[in-house]
Amino acid sequence: MHDKMNHELNPRISADCVIFGFDLNKLNVLLIERETVVGLDTYKALPGDLIFEDEPLDTAANRVLNELTGLEDIFLEQVGAFGDPDRLSKPQDRAWLKAVRQDPDARVVTIGYYSLVGMNNYVPQPASFARAATWIPIEEIGELAFDHRQILDGALKKLKEKLNVQPIGFNLLPEKFTLSQLHRLYEAILGVELDKRNFRRKMLKMDILESLEERQEGVPHKPSQFYKFNEQKYHDLLKTGFDNFAF
Amino acid sequence: MHDKMNHELNPRISADCVIFGFDLNKLNVLLIERETVVGLDTYKALPGDLIFEDEPLDTAANRVLNELTGLEDIFLEQVGAFGDPDRLSKPQDRAWLKAVRQDPDARVVTIGYYSLVGMNNYVPQPASFARAATWIPIEEIGELAFDHRQILDGALKKLKEKLNVQPIGFNLLPEKFTLSQLHRLYEAILGVELDKRNFRRKMLKMDILESLEERQEGVPHKPSQFYKFNEQKYHDLLKTGFDNFAF
DNA sequence: CCAAAAGTGTTGAAGTTACACCCATGC
DNA sequence: GCATGGGTGTAACTTCAACACTTTTGG
Numbered sequence: 001m002h003d004k005m006n007h008e009l010n011p012r013i014s015a016d017c018v019i020f021g022f023d024l025n026k027l028n029v030l031l032i033e034r035e036t037v038v039g040l041d042t043y044k045a046l047p048g049d050l051i052f053e054d055e056p057l058d059t060a061a062n063r064v065l066n067e068l069t070g071l072e073d074i075f076l077e078q079v080g081a082f083g084d085p086d087r088l089s090k091p092q093d094r095a096w097l098k099a100v101r102q103d104p105d106a107r108v109v110t111i112g113y114y115s116l117v118g119m120n121n122y123v124p125q126p127a128s129f130a131r132a133a134t135w136i137p138i139e140e141i142g143e144l145a146f147d148h149r150q151i152l153d154g155a156l157k158k159l160k161e162k163l164n165v166q167p168i169g170f171n172l173l174p175e176k177f178t179l180s181q182l183h184r185l186y187e188a189i190l191g192v193e194l195d196k197r198n199f200r201r202k203m204l205k206m207d208i209l210e211s212l213e214e215r216q217e218g219v220p221h222k223p224s225q226f227y228k229f230n231e232q233k234y235h236d237l238l239k240t241g242f243d244n245f246a247f
Numbered sequence: 248m249h250d251k252m253n254h255e256l257n258p259r260i261s262a263d264c265v266i267f268g269f270d271l272n273k274l275n276v277l278l279i280e281r282e283t284v285v286g287l288d289t290y291k292a293l294p295g296d297l298i299f300e301d302e303p304l305d306t307a308a309n310r311v312l313n314e315l316t317g318l319e320d321i322f323l324e325q326v327g328a329f330g331d332p333d334r335l336s337k338p339q340d341r342a343w344l345k346a347v348r349q350d351p352d353a354r355v356v357t358i359g360y361y362s363l364v365g366m367n368n369y370v371p372q373p374a375s376f377a378r379a380a381t382w383i384p385i386e387e388i389g390e391l392a393f394d395h396r397q398i399l400d401g402a403l404k405k406l407k408e409k410l411n412v413q414p415i416g417f418n419l420l421p422e423k424f425t426l427s428q429l430h431r432l433y434e435a436i437l438g439v440e441l442d443k444r445n446f447r448r449k450m451l452k453m454d455i456l457e458s459l460e461e462r463q464e465g466v467p468h469k470p471s472q473f474y475k476f477n478e479q480k481y482h483d484l485l486k487t488g489f490d491n492f493a494f
Numbered sequence: 495c496c497a498a499a500a501g502t503g504t505t506g507a508a509g510t511t512a513c514a515c516c517c518a519t520g521c
Numbered sequence: 522g523c524a525t526g527g528g529t530g531t532a533a534c535t536t537c538a539a540c541a542c543t544t545t546t547g548g
Contacts, residue, residue: 012259013330013356053354057330081328081358083260083304107300109260109356111328161408180500197502198538221499222545244536427527444529445511468526469518491509 009050011103014110015060016048016148018079018155019069021119021135022172024181027188028119028135029152030068031144034096043092045145046152047133048110050101061113068133069122075171076115077162079154083109087147096145110147114155116171138188156189163189164246167208170229176212178224179203186247194247202247208234256297258350261357262307263295263395265326265402266316268366268382269419271428274435275366275382276399277315278391281343290339292392293399294380295357297348308360315380316369322418323362324409326401330356334394343392361402363418385435403436410436411493414455417476423459425471426450433494441494449494455481 019030031044047068051060058076066072085107088097097104119135138156143149162168169185170177183199203209210230216223266277278291294315298307305323313319332354335344344351366382385403390396409415416432417424430446450456457477463470 010259010354012257051330054332056332057328057356078327080325081304083298083358085301085303107257109304109328109358111330111356178500195538195540196500197540200501201503202537216500216546218547219499220497220547222501224500425527442512443527444513447528448530449510463519463527465520466526467520467524469528471527 008053009102010053010055011050011106012108013057014048014050014108015057015064016046016082016110016112016151017061017064017068017076018046018112018114018152019065020114020116020155020159020172021122022185022188023119023135024173025184025188026137026139027185028137029141030117030133031136031141033132033134034145043096043145044136044141044148045096046112046148050108057111058113061111061115065115069117071117071121074115074117075168076113077158079112079114079151079158081109081111082147082151082154084147090146093146110151112151112154114159116159116168118172118174120174160190165243167206167229167234167245176214176226176228178216178226180224182227190247199247206237206242206245208237255300256349257300257302258297258353259355260304261295261297261355262304262311263293263329263357263359263398264308264311264315264323265293265359265361265399266312267361267363267402267406267419268369269432269435270366270382271420272431272435273384273386274432275384276388277364277380278383278388280379280381281392290343290392291383291388291395292343293359293395297355304358305360308358308362312362316364318364318368321362321364322415323360324405326359326361326398326405328356328358329394329398329401331394337393340393357398359398359401361406363406363415365419365421367421407437412490414453414476414481414492423461423473423475425463425473427471429474437494446494453484453489453492455484 021028021030030047032047033042033044035042047064049060049064051057055063058078061076061078062072065074065076087110088094088108094104141149141152144152159168163186169182169189172185173181179200182203183194183196186199187194208230209227210233212226212228214226216226268275268277277294279294280289280291282289294311296307296311298304302310305325308323308325309319312321312323334357335341335355341351388396388399391399406415410433416429416436419432420428426447429450430441430443433446434441455477456474457480459473459475461473463473
């Protein structure tokens with residue numbers, strides 16, 4: 001992927017990734033953890049890196065994603081540019097950058113991206129970054145380094161908007177999933193409760209799911225049916241002018 | 248950032264503005280025109296400029312907007328970052344940049360913005376750019392310099408999405424306007440026909456318009472009633488949880 | 495038999511679509 | 522008096538919101 005890359009860094013532009021994952025229960029974000037100077041608290045940041053001079057922006061974002069997770073060709077979308085001149089100037093941020101950047105004082109504009117990964121596919125590769133990457137449930141994320149909280153908030157907002165316009169949630173689930181898992185996913189992303197019956201009726205009526213013969217096994221309750229997303233049907237649906245994927 | 252004012256140009260980052268205007272009939276975009284090398288055809292681009300080292304991104308966009316139109320404090324929203332490494336490499340683009348940039352070969356990532364201006368308020372200030380700025384109806388805009396067509400398309404897409412979620416159209420109209428003008432505006436932005444009766448009914452039911460005593464004068468047909476946008480009512484409406492501004 | 499989650503229908507309210515004619519004005 | 526755009530109502534249909542009980546399994 002980045003074999004033939006000009007390895008000269010562009011010192012003014014970086015890409016940061018909000019990587020969302022769903023553990024079939026809660027929405028999580030993959031963060032880089034680092035000890036603070038005091039060593040008591042931890043300090044978290046989005047994974048990110050400066051871009052290369054001849055590298056397209058989303059290639060850079062994909063590179064960050066790939067170095068961290070080993071995943072390729074997955075959902076990735078730009079959130080926007082974040083370029084406040086003092087976005088890197090808190091004391092803790094400065095300390096971090098001094099340890100990590102060649103020119104820690106440079107003004108850097110970052111391009112934020114978000115991506116959706118099935119947590120089951122996720123193969124952690126912490127060695128490549130030599131930093132600890134961990135999934136943190138989204139409600140437990142407080143402040144982040146730099147302006148990363150702002151990027152995260154922007155990403156989540158985009159994700160919500162997008163979900164109501166395109167059924168991208170399947171990117172966060174394993175290939176086979178139950179309607180309850182999908183239901184929980186929508187609730188986790190949108191941050192609201194959705195009526196179970198209404199959710200199921202509407203989702204099934206869209207006719208973009210394919211029901212499998214398989215059912216859950218070994219669960220201490222009525223076993224749930226598995227479905228998978230049928231991309232073909234989804235594209236056919238778009239051609240007929242369907243546009244209401246909202247919940 | 249941490250050192251004092253650094254009012255130098257940042258040679259790697261620019262801001263480009265898609266400035267939409269509505270002449271009560273068609274949607275227009277303010278473009279910079281320039282003669283091609285051949286001199287036969289004209290070559291058009293979005294207004295834009297490199298940012299200053301200590302300048303926030305939207306301040307830069309506002310600056311471009313203000314230098315060109317004299318307007319301040321108007322609707323302005325980011326479209327996103329555009330950073331393809333060869334976005335400036337067509338021969339005509341190179342020629343333009345050679346005439347205008349200190350380092351015409353540098354890779355520049357640009358941040359696209361769009362803004363909405365009432366064309367009646369618009370005071371052209373072409374002197375400041377020493378280039379011809381002209382309103383071009385959106386259907387008549389073909390190819391543009393650099394990747395500006397792509398930025399324009401992104402801006403229009405965002406504008407459409409936003410319009411269905413927030414009644415921002417009023418930014419494109421004079422303070423007093425008729426429902427027909429508003430109707431034409433929605434059709435121009437969304438690019439579809441909307442039923443007159445249904446449009447009026449829904450718009451009025453939102454209760455964000457204030458009807459004025461005034462009516463049109465001197466028109467060769469039944470004079471139309473004027474309305475104005477009531478921002479107070481709009482904000483009250485948001486508090487009650489209203490969210491359906493779509494057409 | 496108990497706990498736990500899966501699965502299932504109906505009804506009333508609200509919203510959306512489609513559609514055609516009269517009105518006030520300037521010329 | 523005619524051309525022009527302004528202004529108005531209704532009926533069929535679709536969608537949405539609210540709501541409670543039975544089923545299947547493991548332990």
